[in-house]
Amino acid sequence: MDAIDRQILDLLRRSARMPVSEIGRRVGLSSAPVARRIEKLENTGVIRGYVAVIDDAAVGEIDAFTEIRLTGDTATEKIEEIARRVPEVQQYYTIAGDPDALVRFRVRNVEHLQQVxxxxxxxxxxxxxxTLMVMSAWDRTHLVDDDHSRSSPARD
Known part of the structure; x- marks a missing residue:
């Protein structure tokens, strides 16, 4: 992976729907080499997929983070078992120190969060x-600096 691949990844992080021609313009390549690079990044697993970024508040959901401390000699890999069984888990991170893991939930309301x-x-x-409930959020990876958030998918 070189500096151009990293630029492409940064642009796709900001808007996965940015047309390949626009990505090429920004990194100084034509569409064909950019498309090949994106395909290689997908095939090697660097790009694992594309998602829509949803405004949770607009659909009446809330995000929360829960620090988890495991019992005794429980392996941190057990967190994945919990994550797979609980559909409200959006992400989890095993971390160094105390606590053992940080889990992000998406729930309907505070009562639902308590149940989970x-x-x-x-x-x-x-x-x-x-548990920490999210009041507001900002995310660098989803800054869209132009109208490409509403354009066609990355392939053009």
């Missing part, structure tokens, strides 16, 4: 949790 956290506490491998 309680269910995780009852798994038998969680020694403790601390």
């Amino acid at each position: 956290v309680n269910a995780i506490r009852r798994t038998g491998i969680v020694a403790g949790t601390k």
Whole structure:
């Protein structure tokens, strides 16, 4: 991966729907080499997929983060078992230090959040949790500096 690949990835992080021709203009290549580079990044697993960024508040959902401390000698890999069983889990990170993991949930409301956290506490491998509810958010990777957020997909 070279500097141009990194520029392409940065542009796709900002808007995965940016046309290949526009990406090429910004990185100084024509569309064909950009398309080949994107395909290679997809085939090698660097680009794992494309998603729509949804405004959770606009659809009546909230995000929350829960710190999880595992019991005794529980392996951090057990967090994935929880994540796969609980559909409200959007992401999880095993981390160094205390706590053992940070889990991001998307839930309908505070009562739903309480039910989900309680269910995780009852798994038998969680020694403790601390939950933080998101009040507002900003994300560098989803800054769209032009109208490409509404244009056709990255292939043009």
